[in-house]
Amino acid sequence: MCSMLPRLGPPLAIAVLAGPILFGLAGTILPAFGYLPALGGTGFTLAHAEKLLTQPGIMMSALISLAAGLVTTAVSLGVVMLFIAGWAGTHIFSRIQHLVSPLLSVPHAAAAFGLAFLIAPSGMIARMLSPWLTGWERPPDLLIVNDPTGLSMIAGLIVKEIPFLLLIALAALPQVDLPRTRALAASLGYGRVAGFLHGVWPPLYRQMRLAVFAVVAFATSVVDVAAILGPTTPAPLAVRLVGWMNDPELSMRFFASAGALLQLCVSAAALLIWIALERLGAAMLRRLRRSGLRFRRDAWLRRAALAAMVTAAMTVLAGLATLAIWSFAGLWQFPDALPETFTAKTWMKTAPRLAAPLSVTLIVAAASTTLAIALTLLCLMRENETGRVAGRRALLFLYLPLLVPQAAFLFGLQLLFVFTGGVASLPALVLAHLTFVMPYVFLSLSDPWRAYDRRYEAIAAGLGKSRIATLLRVRLPMLSRAILVAAAVGFAVSVGQYLPTVLIGAGRLETITTEAVALASGGNRRVIGVYAFLQMLLPAAGFAVATLVPALVFRNRRAMRV
Amino acid sequence: MADKQLFLDGVSIALNARVLVAVTHRVEVGEVLTVMGPSGSGKSTLLAYIGGFLDPAFSASGKVFSGKEEITALPAEERHAGILFQDPLLFPHMSVGGNLLFAIPPAVKGKAARLALVEEALDGVGLAGTASRDPDTLSGGQKARVALARVLLSAPRMLLLDEPFSKLDAELRSQMRELVFAKARTSRLPVVLVTHDEADAEAAGGRVIRVGQ
Amino acid sequence: MKKLLLAAAAFAAMTLPALAGEPDPEKWQEVLADARGETVYFNAWGGAENINAYLEWAGAELEKRYGVKLVHVKLDDTANAVAKVVAEKAAGRNEGGTVDLIWINGENFSSMKRQQLLFSPGWAEKLPNWRFVDVEDKPTIQTDFTVPVEGLESPWGMAKLVFFHDSARTDLASLPKSAKDLLAWAQQNPGRFTYPQPPDFIGSSFLKQVLSELVADRSVLLKPVDEASFDKTVAPLFSYLDELNPLLWRGGKAFPQNYPAMKQLLADNEVDIIFAFNPSEASSAIANGELPATVRSFTFPGGTLANTHFVAIPYNAAAKAGALVAADFLISPEAQARKQDPQIWGDPTVLAISKLHAADRARFETLDLGVATLKPDELGPALDEPHPSWMDRIETEWKRRYGAAH
Structure with a gap:
């Protein structure tokens, strides 16, 4: 039996990753052209697409989405690139790395709320500076959050994408020989940054490329961050799209599908432009190389990169702290820097209502993570059996759910679940989450799994142990820390899912995240504080478990520590 | 034989x-x-x-x-081919005794009998009394000897x-x-x-x- | 052929009892018996904590008294619940739907009624507690935005547009008394007023209030939109907004997304005037520590919009009996009195106090409506809501003009 199971791993994984996307896209694209027999659409027409293009501000919405995707990616990638270039291998680097890594698990919505509470005219920063510096007795009439060009939204995305790209880069870094390449470049007289850009960056970027594409796709189609920080006149495409998907009019289903198709086109266009930018960047690097310029005075650039990195991390942390304060605030008038009184009233009033969403959050996260871990282990065991490591195509499958905009295929998937009666059921929701949890679990577990010294297995076999005994008593215990960390990553991803939960849970299965975003429009900062704080707490608890349990179990086993 | x-x-x-x-x-x-x-x-x-x-x-x-x-x-598990690599590769999540117990064939029944075999094997490589130790705290030579004791305990054919x-x-x-x-x-x-x-x-x-x- | 007939007969046999099994509110004991053990998914706007807490209480009472489990499905827009029913109808799910009860009125009611998505025939006037409902003095209970209710939805609360200000910062005498006044006030106080972004319900209601005040002939609004004269009819509204919007908070480039967000702006001293559809909203916000105790209400002497909000049951609801019991409980004197308490929610009752038994009457008479709540005789005349088609057309026009403007 245990020899059959791993064989099922790769096909199952592909079904989990690609199945929902294929069915979902079909369920989106066909209605976009008028084909949806259940609603009486049996022919093909361009009428819905044409109606879409007559919507007020539709081009503006699409442009904002496109720009947000490109600017977010360019800035966050730029900061990460320059930071690694300037600081990799230093003490500061490892310290920043420890500061930034946990931020990856903070759900996007919580980070966005934190930022909003920080930078709004009545936010924490204005309070800290008023009235002694600014003279403001009342909040200034400044358009910061929800600004029409989407700058706050882009900022909110950047502070979250920086940790993501940094960790992806860190994972790829061991595969390029940074210290020796740097020494070589330095011996040729190149500055730290220039040497990195010429010698290390091109192979490093090749390793990170799919992750960067995922950032482009995500930032062009994000819903929760855009709903919290994004412009409203008009809103970015994905936000309007979700509005149309929920419109009571029957005919809007076709129209919303056409919108989802437009979203797909916008994300694809952003990716194409990004690829063109890649070419341009590579050409510029080539020209620079030919010029032989050394750029030895790059201290300012290194410092700027460090400052940007620290600012991004501190922004998220300060935002989270502000959320926590609001959740315990009594009356807190502008421009007081702290509330007049602290009270647990909001927590106590909210607590009874937390039980249901909290249990759905935990059940769905635990189930989807467990399935993802099991599937990943089967795939990796299969890899060992066949001796073939999953190649580029497998990697593409893994990234598929991150590359196709969620709004573009989840709507069709929801329609599918409605027709099969599976909508708003726990298994359907777990399955939808699994599609997004799986890539992260696989990416985080595959490296430690592959790095495992397989001679331990040869030894166990030589001792007469069966494969299943070897797996259960040697390999899994030795990889327990890596498995738990991968589980914590998967758990965090599931907790942070907004759109899949809203669409597949159909409002009847609510999680802490959907509750928090639903409250966003209400503007009750205290209650938002409670939900967003919890949103951040859950993944943190997951990581604490992942670190503490092995530390406790293996407290007398020195080699099991990191 | x-x-x-x-x-x-x-x-x-x-x-x-x-x-x-x-x-x-x-x-x-x-x-x-x-x-x-x-x-x-x-x-x-x-x-x-x-x-x-x-x-x-x-x-x-x-x-x-x-x-x-x-x-x-x-x-592999039915060939009983005991192997030693250049690294001792003691299982890091088990104690020294745990490593040896893991190697003893299930045919040897009874906790006392199995523990006695472990002590005997450790004694045979000059490491008596180290059963409860964390393998990572042993010296390189000690680890190599535990690895040898482990492979011999599994009753290999080669x-x-x-x-x-x-x-x-x-x-x-x-x-x-x-x-x-x-x-x-x-x-x-x-x-x-x-x-x-x-x-x-x-x-x-x-x-x-x-x-x- | 025979087989086909047999299959058809079997199918009929399977479906008929289901149809015959629809609960009948006139046989209330049977409804109560059917309802026991049912779970009612109540789809209601979930953006206000005090309302959520009230529904929490109602759910606990329903469970205790009738064995009905009430689950509040929190919406940010009622249209989402309507969309769910639409999707289910499209998917052929004519039974066992996911929505059992919807908090609804106006546009959404009209849309569901037109598409025959509501549990019918009319059931609301057959509920046991209907006898206390004030149909005589509250005409909006039987006519929802000019659309006849016909018992397809059960009244839950009353709404009237009122304005709030902080008396510690602004003087009542300086505040506007009409839409025209408001524009003049905004010219003197730029950036200190705003309204929730249409199609938010409160924001759209502000547009209707202005239109009702400025329109040449108010009776036009009680009929469906006439496309030929639409532009001419709404011209005064949009020339007014062209002037007002640049004078708004953030120069009219951003809007609060709903009433609670606008309330936060008053709390943060970002605006001076806000408005709500619930006359005691300010008092409950003070009781909840969300607004300073110095906030007071005012209204326009020429009249403001008034309407009723309801609960309705979709045609395919899975727990119709339970939904009927819940709807009836929501208009019980006890539930209504609790709802009107500003410490709890502060939503005005749909009942006629004079029809109640003495003990129930006392529940209302002892309520402290709060310092910031106007007395019924201070609320001013009520303006009728325009036909729902106006809301839709004005929203579209607003979006075209201001919703995408840079």
């Missing part, structure tokens, strides 16, 4: 149609067959083939017999040695060599040793096959 001799019948291992190792040889109990070759020559693949854990990337042919039984088609002394310093190396060969002789095991150290081959004293030259 004489039926535990190891017979390699026309064993040939190739990578991309290039033959790395080809050997036909009978290794008597207590005898050592030494395979010499530079690193990267593929000499270790012979051990992997005998042990049953050859990477699928290699193609191999030939038969392996332990005594009268052909073991070529058996899964001993496969993959450069097991190369990471030890000179003095420890000769001690360890003597210990391993002595144990193999008293346990009446056929031994295949893969190494690039001429001194190993000399100490082993058996036939030497050179590959990759």
Whole structure:
């Protein structure tokens, strides 16, 4: 039996990753052209697409989405690139790395709320500076959050994408020989940054490329961050799209599908432009190389990169702290820097209502993570059996759910679940989450799994142990820390899912995240504080478990520590 | 006991149609067959083939017999081919005693009997009283001896040695060599040793096959 | 052929009892018996904590008294619940739907009624507690935005547009008394007023209030939109907004997304005037520590919009009996009195106090409506809501003009 199971791993994984996307896209694209027999659409027409293009501000919405995707990616990638270039291998680097890594698990919505509470005219920063510096007795009439060009939204995305790209880069870094390449470049007289850009960056970027594409796709189609920080006149495409998907009019289903198709086109266009930018960047690097310029005075650039990195991390942390304060605030008038009184009233009033969403959050996260871990282990065991490591195509499958905009295929998937009666059921929701949890679990577990010294297995076999005994008593215990960390990553991803939960849970299965975003429009900062704080707490608890349990179990086993 | 001799019948291992190792040889109990070759020559693949854990990337042919039984088609765990690598590879999540208990065949019943075997084995390699220790707190030489005790406790039919002394310093190396060969002789095991150290081959004293030259 | 007939007969046999099994509110004991053990998914706007807490209480009482489990499905827009029913109808799910009860009125009611998505025939006037409902003095209970209710939804609360200000910062005498006044006030106080972004319900209601005040002939609004004269009818509204919007908070480039967000702006001293559809909203916000105790209400002497909000049951609801019991409980004197308490929610009752038994009457008479709540005789005249088609057209026009403007 245990020899059959791993064989099922790769096909199952592909079904989990690609199945929902294929069915979902079909369920989106066909209605976009008028084909949806259940609603009486049996022919093909361009009428819905044409109606879409007559919507007020539709081009503006699409442009904002496109720009947000490109600017977010360019800035966050730029900061990460320059930071690694300037600081990799230093003490500061490892310290920043420890500061930034946990931020990856903070759900996007919580980070966005934190930022909003920080930078709004009545936010924490204005309070800290008023009235002694600014003279403001009342909040200034400044358009910061929800600004029409989407700058706050882009900022909110950047502070979250920086940790993501940094960790992806860190994972790829061991595969390029940074210290020796740097020494070589330095011996040729190149500055730290220039040497990195010429010698290390091109192979490093090749390793990170799919992750960067995922950032482009995500930032062009994000819903929760855009709903919290994004412009409203008009809103970015994905936000309007979700509005149309929920419109009571029957005919809007076709129209919303056409919108989802437009979203797909916008994300694809952003990716194409990004690829063109890649070419341009590579050409510029080539020209620079030919010029032989050394750029030895790059201290300012290194410092700027460090400052940007620290600012991004501190922004998220300060935002989270502000959320926590609001959740315990009594009356807190502008421009007081702290509330007049602290009270647990909001927590106590909210607590009874937390039980249901909290249990759905935990059940769905635990189930989807467990399935993802099991599937990943089967795939990796299969890899060992066949001796073939999953190649580029497998990697593409893994990234598929991150590359196709969620709004573009989840709507069709929801329609599918409605027709099969599976909508708003726990298994359907777990399955939808699994599609997004799986890539992260696989990416985080595959490296430690592959790095495992397989001679331990040869030894166990030589001792007469069966494969299943070897797996259960040697390999899994030795990889327990890596498995738990991968589980914590998967758990965090599931907790942070907004759109899949809203669409597949159909409002009847609510999680802490959907509750928090639903409250966003209400503007009750205290209650938002409670939900967003919890949103951040859950993944943190997951990581604490992942670190503490092995530390406790293996407290007398020195080699099991990191 | 004489039926535990190891017979390699026309064993040939190739990578991309290039033959790395080809050997036909009978290794008597207590005898050592030494395979010499530079690193990267593929000499270790012979051990992997005998042990049953050859990477699928290699193609191999030939038969392996332990005594009268052909073991070529058996899964690794049924071949009882005890192996020692250049690293001791003690399981880091088990205590020293745990490593040894793990190796004792299930046929030995009863906690007391199994623990007694562990103590006896540790005593046999000069490490009495270390059963409860964390293996990572042992010295390199101690670890190597625990690894040896572990493999012997599993009642193997043969001993496969993959450069097991190369990471030890000179003095420890000769001690360890003597210990391993002595144990193999008293346990009446056929031994295949893969190494690039001429001194190993000399100490082993058996036939030497050179590959990759 | 025979087989086909047999299959058809079997199918009929399977479906008929289901149809015959629809609960009948006139046989209330049977409804109560059917309802026991049912779970009612109540789809209601979930953006206000005090309302959520009230529904929490109602759910606990329903469970205790009738064995009905009430689950509040929190919406940010009622249209989402309507969309769910639409999707289910499209998917052929004519039974066992996911929505059992919807908090609804106006546009959404009209849309569901037109598409025959509501549990019918009319059931609301057959509920046991209907006898207390004030149909005589509250005409909006039987006519929802000019659309006849016909018992397809059960009244829950009353709404009237009122304005709030902080008396510690602004003087009542300086505040506007009409839409025209408001524009003049905004010219003197730029950036200190705003309204929730249409199609938010409160924001759209502000547009209707202005239109009702400025339109040449108010009776036009009680009929469906006439496309030929639409532009001419709404011209005064949009020339008004052209002037007002640049004077708004953030120069009219961003809007609060709903009433609670606008309330936060008053709390943060970002605006001076806000408005709500619930006359005691300010008092409950003070009681909840969300607004300073110095906030007071005012209204336009010329009249403001008034309407009723309801609960309705979709045609395919899975727990119709349970939904009926819940709807009836929501108009019980006890539930209504609790709802009107500003400490709890502060939503005005749909009942006629005079029809109640003495003990129930006392529940209302002892309520402290709060310092910031106007007395019924201070609320001013009520303006009728325009036909729902106006809301839709004005929202579209607003989006075209201001929703995408840069």
